[in-house]
Amino acid sequence: MSCLDSELYQEIRKCARCGYCREKDENEICPVRSIIGFESSYARGKLHLARLCLEENTLHITPKIIKKFYLCALCGNCFKHCPLSINTPRIINELRHRFLQDYNPLHDPNIIKNLVSNLCHNPTIINDFIAKKGNIGPRLYQLKKNNEEYLFFSGCMSESNKKSLESILKIFNYLDFKVNELKQQAGCCGMPLLEFGNKDFLLSKLSVNMNVFKKIGTKKIIVNCPGCLYAFKEFYNTEPGILDFIHLTEFLNDNLGTFDMKKGIQATYHDPCLLGRYLGNYEAPRQLLLKMGFALKEMPRSKDESFCCGGGTLSIMYPDISREMSKSRVKEAKITGSSLLLTSCPLCKRNLAGAGEVGIEIMEITDLLAGMLRRGETRTGFPVVMNPEIKIKQIEERSVKNVIIG
Ligand code: SF4
Numbered sequence: 418m419s420c421l422d423s424e425l426y427q428e429i430r431k432c433a434r435c436g437y438c439r440e441k442d443e444n445e446i447c448p449v450r451s452i453i454g455f456e457s458s459y460a461r462g463k464l465h466l467a468r469l470c471l472e473e474n475t476l477h478i479t480p481k482i483i484k485k486f487y488l489c490a491l492c493g494n495c496f497k498h499c500p501l502s503i504n505t506p507r508i509i510n511e512l513r514h515r516f517l518q519d520y521n522p523l524h525d526p527n528i529i530k531n532l533v534s535n536l537c538h539n540p541t542i543i544n545d546f547i548a549k550k551g552n553i554g555p556r557l558y559q560l561k562k563n564n565e566e567y568l569f570f571s572g573c574m575s576e577s578n579k580k581s582l583e584s585i586l587k588i589f590n591y592l593d594f595k596v597n598e599l600k601q602q603a604g605c606c607g608m609p610l611l612e613f614g615n616k617d618f619l620l621s622k623l624s625v626n627m628n629v630f631k632k633i634g635t636k637k638i639i640v641n642c643p644g645c646l647y648a649f650k651e652f653y654n655t656e657p658g659i660l661d662f663i664h665l666t667e668f669l670n671d672n673l674g675t676f677d678m679k680k681g682i683q684a685t686y687h688d689p690c691l692l693g694r695y696l697g698n699y700e701a702p703r704q705l706l707l708k709m710g711f712a713l714k715e716m717p718r719s720k721d722e723s724f725c726c727g728g729g730t731l732s733i734m735y736p737d738i739s740r741e742m743s744k745s746r747v748k749e750a751k752i753t754g755s756s757l758l759l760t761s762c763p764l765c766k767r768n769l770a771g772a773g774e775v776g777i778e779i780m781e782i783t784d785l786l787a788g789m790l791r792r793g794e795t796r797t798g799f800p801v802v803m804n805p806e807i808k809i810k811q812i813e814e815r816s817v818k819n820v821i822i823g
């Protein structure tokens with residue numbers, strides 16, 4: 418079958434070039450275009466390029482052209498605004514996969530250099546990416562309380578940040594769950610390489626991890642990283658009812674009581690693209706923050722209109738553009754006047770914090786929550802007192818005066 422008969426080409430051809438994926442009410446839709454401004458940087462231009470690439474003899478496909486398909490955060494905002502529901506991020510990812518033979522970013526020394534500097538705190542991850550060993554170190558923890566049983570899949574991002582992982586385990590303890598690290602080894606979910614276009618890597622991980630999950634037998638699996646969660650829900654969970662993958666914020670929102678804080682510190686929340694636009698989880702993190710006693714002030718662009726922080730493949734392929742995106746997102750958070758910018762994705766947190774903006778505290782919700790718990794306190798032990806380790810004093814000073822914590 419020729420490329421021109423393919424479902425992919427037919428979807429690309431649907432583009433009416435209307436430009437709804439460019440701006441809405443004078444606001445940029447595409448975070449990449451908001452930084453570099455070219456026609457080729459947002460969905461309409463990319464679809465045009467994609468069409469030329471597939472129409473034989475129209476364009477000589479060089480690595481330089483293929484790299485333009487990596488100039489996309491796969492954030493999904495263009496898809497959300499397209500009146501014809503053209504799924505540009507899916508198309509872009511499919512093209513990355515098709516062109517992997519002609520240009521593989523993981524064989525490009527410059528990209529490897531960025532990858533290493535991006536992940537230098539975790540040599541296991543680097544080794545796996547480069548040597549394709551297949552195990553980048555996520556661990557499995559079993560949680561038990563009475564008849565309740567869960568499995569926690571740590572993911573490489575939380576696993577590579579010791580403090581962040583400790584926060585999560587501390588919260589499980591606080592909720593009276595007995596936590597056991599299991600001997601069984603899980604592998605990478607496959608999502609990082611899927612974003613590079615390597616679908617085969619994800620599929621190879623799928624059967625290995627599914628076998629591990631099934632052998633352990635726990636049906637409810639808690640996941641912190643929205644990337645892992647998306648991979649599990651979208652690609653792994655092919656047999657409905659066998660396994661139930663849930664985001665950590667959903668689990669915590671269901672299990673945590675309401676904190677007795679007399680007046681909430683104002684905080685704003687950044688929706689990770691994969692947790693929000695891709696998986697539709699907007700409420701659990703917000704409800705959780707309200708339960709913790711924070712007053713939530715939304716950014717001008719939030720929920721399904723949220724603006725990407727520039728994480729993922731883009732931060733490795735185009736670190737400077739990614740950094741500008743993070744800076745612009747943190748500036749947007751500062752406009753709310755909040756002293757805290759919270760998120761529920763370890764990668765977003767790292768990216769936003771890496772923007773180097775001062776004047777706002779950037780944290781994962783779980784780091785904040787763990788800092789609020791007294792050591793050894795059970796959930797019946799309210800009220801909760803803030804722990805100095807989260808620098809609450811500094812947060813208060815930047816926040817509204819006279820904040821009283823119960
Ligand atoms: S909004 Fe959809 S149809 Fe319109 S230019 Fe963008 S991708 Fe094409």
Ligand code: SF4
Binds near residue numbers: 493
């Ligand atoms: S997925 Fe996001 S970054 Fe990529 S073209 Fe669409 S709006 Fe731009």
